[in-house]
Amino acid sequence: MNIKLIGFDADDTLWVNEPNYQHVEIKFCSLLSEFLDEENISEELLKTEKQNIELYGFGAKGFMLSLIETALRVSKNKVSNQTINEIIKLGKELIDKPVELIEGVENVLNELSQKYKLIVATKGDLLDQERKSKKSGIEKYFHHIEIMSDKKEENYKTLFDRLEIRPENFLMVGNSFKSDILPVVNLGGYGVYIPYHVIWQHEKIEEAPIDLNGHVKQIDNITELMKLV
Ligand SMILES: [Mg+2]
Incomplete structure (x- = not known):
């Protein structure tokens, strides 16, 4: 990698x-x-x-x-x-609602931001996500925050073009296999899948195919990310 x-x-x-x-x-x-x-x-x-x-x-x-x-x-x-x-x-x-960070997030971002460029790639209301980013207190770790209308392959492609990054140099971390992992890996990128205990029905897929050419790893907790990169 x-x-x-x-x-x-x-x-x-x-x-x-x-x-x-x-x-x-x-x-x-x-x-x-x-x-x-x-x-x-x-x-x-x-x-x-x-x-x-x-x-x-x-x-x-x-x-x-x-x-x-x-x-x-x-x-x-x-x-x-x-x-x-x-x-x-x-x-x-x-x-x-106040923003509640997931445990370990701030430490992980703090460490990783010293080695890599980090971005947020999220979908949702523009205003809502902007507000949450501000309230989260972790904006400072990110080079860029992208609020996407959807997270399909074409949306990621546009993002890669805009950030001038090649998919093979990109790693996406997320809790939705369908939106965060699969489209990125299909384009040649890498994914770290961190399932969350609650998932929206709409994001559910039958079964997450875990090893896509070794481009996907699954972990239980964001702090384990440090061992992978
Ligand atoms: Mg999510």
Whole structure:
């Protein structure tokens, strides 16, 4: 490996994210419990989110709109204004939440930034991710923060071109095999996969093929990254 640039996913790689969304989802289900049971509401919500991704992209604001749309659908438009208000409040709380770094992140970034150029490559709302980056206190370790509309091969290709980096000199670290690892490795780059205990249904893949020409390593904890690079 001749790594010159290391990219980090942000949500659930550098800081806690999905548990916050799931917390909102549980509250959302209980707000609508008179209309449908929890499991079915969750299923309906995922359906709405998937349909809306192309329109809204990833992130908290699109999530809020999907919550409201789902509430209207499962209640057959009977949901009260007060409940809609509660849902908006839940969404705003989600956006406003303090950023909680994953254990060990700061040390790892501190050490690696002395040897490599580091970037963040994340998807989500521009404003939301910018706000989280600022609040995280770890911006200083990064040469560049890229907020991407999606994380497919073509998106990474654009990123490599812009940063003038060859894929074989790039290593991506993240918790989503589908978005952080696979597209990068398909382009000839390297990946370190760190599964997080909670994953959004949309990011799930059947089984992560672990050894793609030796370009992928899996670790349990970000601090183990120091042994790999
Ligand atoms: Mg992530």
